[in-house]
Amino acid sequence: MNDAAIDYAGVFQALPGMVALLTPDLIYADANEEFLRVAGRTREQVVGRYLFDVFPDNPNDDGASGMRNLAASLERVVATGERDAMALQRYDVEDPERPGQWTERYWSPVNAPVFDAEGKVVLLVHRVEEVTELIRARGGPTGTGSRVLEAELYTRARELQELNERLRQAHAREREVALALQEAMLPARRQVRHHQAAVRYRPAVGALNVCGDWYDLVDLVGGNRIGVAVGDVVGHGLEASCVMGQLRSALSAASRVAAGPAEALNVLGRYAGVVDGAESATAVTTFVDFDEHTITYSSAGHPPPALVHTDGRVEFLDQATDPPLDARPDPIPRPQARTTYSEGATLVLYTDGLVERRGEDIDTGLTRLAASLARHRTLSPEPLADAVLLELLPPGGATDDTALVIVRL
Structure with a gap:
């Protein structure tokens, strides 16, 4: 059948x-x-x-x-x-x-x-x-034993409810602290070398499902260049928020002195190997050269950045993908790739909360993202970020947090 x-x-x-x-x-x-x-x-x-x-x-x-x-x-x-x-x-x-x-x-x-x-x-x-009849049967429908048992079970149920409420309140307080820590650690929206950029962070709806995602934008040494990165720490709550802060700061520092994004991720991977809670963390970083109109990128197990060309074509930068940061006990040099763009294109980095849905292949989410970006490509970064989040995130909020960075090139 x-x-x-x-x-x-x-x-x-x-x-x-x-x-x-x-x-x-x-x-x-x-x-x-x-x-x-x-x-x-x-x-x-x-x-x-x-x-x-x-x-x-x-x-x-x-x-x-x-x-x-x-x-x-x-x-x-x-x-x-x-x-x-x-x-x-x-x-x-x-x-x-x-x-x-x-x-x-x-x-x-x-x-x-x-x-x-x-x-x-x-x-x-x-x-x-x-279970009403079972409770009554323990002492008879009207027996004293039944009434005592019912009272005891009711008392225990109320105690469990009160305990659950205290746990919920404790989780809510932890969520507030984690969100405050997240806000303090992540850079505010900004102009990067006078280029328009929009950043968004949307916490998950659950009390503890928050603070594993991060983003960063840095001015690079030498030339008219910036580094744009996003990452995702496995886990939630205060612990994930602290790990997120360490990895973001480490990559930010490494990007300023590295020859390219692959070298920056190599350094970050070695650092992640000695940070408790950084297991299976992912990250992707891009180096944008505005003079040469190139994007050099490398990914450690993270969903690919999207490059929205001026003609509406959406290119996913997926030619330099490697395992997560600490996946290899003896790290080897990570791959990196380069692509070109025309002035007015848009670079989009994001975390998996934007595209992954329960029971759905990730390619479906990537297709949905590409369609949204192409549809709204004429918008400047701020309204574009809002439009993408409105279309892709569930109305009641996602069960995983989401970071989004959009840079007009």
């Missing part, structure tokens, strides 16, 4: 557990028969309706927070693109036939994202394990 012969809608309805689908706006898109049966709702009472309209928290109990906790979990999944297994939740479920009558239930939910081809979260899978 092939996929085309499988009735997935029928499979969804026949699943033995409670499963519902919600949109990122927390509207029920569908629910299987078991979900409707256990929840005591008809399809018309659920599908197409907002989460809190279907299952509000009990207004008569100040401690009732099960649905608010569920909404927070679903919103985390939308923001991070990662599944979220919730602690055991107590819900007060209102009887739809008898308004004001509430039944205490215990559900253990897991929420997971569904992505489209662009890597955007388009649906949320909400799976629920019903």
Whole structure:
């Protein structure tokens, strides 16, 4: 049997557990028969309706927070693109036939994202394990043992929720510190030898998914030349931000004295080998000579820069690509290549957050980038950077941070 012969809608309805689908706006898109049966709702009472309209928290109990906790979990999944297994939740479920009558239930939910081809979260899978009867059976439906067990489980669930909230707040504080460190370490937008340049950094949407990407622009010694580079450190948070700062500073210094970009990356690779946390870091650097109208470049495992010619043709500079910085125990000279350009062309460097999407070949992302650059090539660097980010990044933000540098040549 092939996929085309499988009735997935029928499979969804026949699943033995409670499963519902919600949109990122927390509207029920569908629910299987078991979900409707256990929840005591008809399809018309659920599908197409907002989460809190279907299952509000009990207004008569100040401690009732099960649905608010569920909404927070679903919103985390939308923001991070990662599944979220919730602690055991107590819900007060209102009887739809008898308004004001509430039944205490215990559900253990897991929420997971569904992505489209662009890597955007388009649906949320909400799976629920019903454990109310199990809890009651431990001491009888009305026995003292049941009430004690329920109270204990509810207390433990609240403690876990409070712990999760403290962790979330700690992660948020770390994100703020990491972003501040990132901002302090990365150079501001600037004119490089009187040539227009735009720089952008967009942090990932997750609390810790931030601060691995970096960029740099430097005036080179001798002639009318500049160096433009971007890089990516594996990892997130404060540690990645610190490693990023070390690698950026090292490459900036090496570029000023190196004969070319390959030599600069050779020096950086040796340095990365003794920096904890720099494992598998990538970088690409370009030396632009405005007098000769040439770009010399070298890449250490990084996506290729794009050169937008004045006729709209987009050339990816991929003829000097080598493994990441510390990939070889005994480094060998890295390759470099050179290309020419006409005045008015545009050089674009970026990190993989701009072009990579979950479940998609990177060539698709590169094609998308080339089309955007060609379409907006007449814009100056600042509006061009904004247009590219608007078209290529998911509306809710990416799950990986993104650096972008655009220089008008």
